[in-house]
Amino acid sequence: MTLHHFILIIHLLAATVWVGGHLLLAICYLPTALKKKDPHIILNFERKFEALGMSSLALLIVTGIWMAYDFGVTAETWFHFSSGFEKVVSIKLILLFCTFICAVIAQFYVIPNLNEKNINRIAIIILSVTSIGIAMLILGSTLRYGGL
Template sequence: MNHHLLLIIHLICASIWVGGHLLLVFGHLPKALKEKNQNIILDYERKYEPVGMTSLVLLVTTGIMMAYKYGVSIDYWFQFATPIEKVVSTKLLLLFLTVLFALSAQFRVLPKLKTDSSKLPEMTFHILSVTLIGVVMLILGSFVRFGGL
């Protein structure tokens, strides 16, 4: 697939992923915390999850495809030898961290949050962490334009 088309898909999906989390952090989370109403978060998650998860899958797919086009195949992941390898490897580490937060939220926090608003601070930590990771990944991706880190 054409590199430019991959980049366009990647950027649109990054906009959806990061933008959705920023909307959650700045648009819904403050109200949920103020009212101690976990349903604000749960309702947003329910609506956002299908488009957000689809975007994340496409982000990973297009990211790996573009990494290969830059010569960073799986053999070079986590070697941090070249500037592009540093970007790809760091983004992969952050992706794994995102997955760990997602699994923790899905299987540990969200089931309890559905019936207990006292879990809002823990969910807030997960939300803020994944959002910050997403923003950092977006910034790291911009360094590819300049040859990497």
């Protein structure tokens, strides 16, 4: 097994936790919370998942950048969109930035004021981050064939 293959396995395991956790939240917990108008259902899940989820996200960032460099996509060529690999890496970085924006909005604006009347706001954030995670997973799968 090469080092790149090992890094890929770590990346895939972290993606499983990150995307899987958000799918679990979006499919199992969110509908119940919305139906009952109970934000504590979401907050309790977030509290339990946060350490594992954030660790997984950190691993995704580190291993993703590592593999990008293995493919010759360095910081100097990010956002050039000139090769299939550069396109995928650049789009994934843009989506990572979108995830970060969602996290900032959630942590500083939505969660501190979350209640049964505005629970739809956190639903939008949850569905956005879940959709972004799925999009990143799909984009990553294209690298096997040279990217976009």
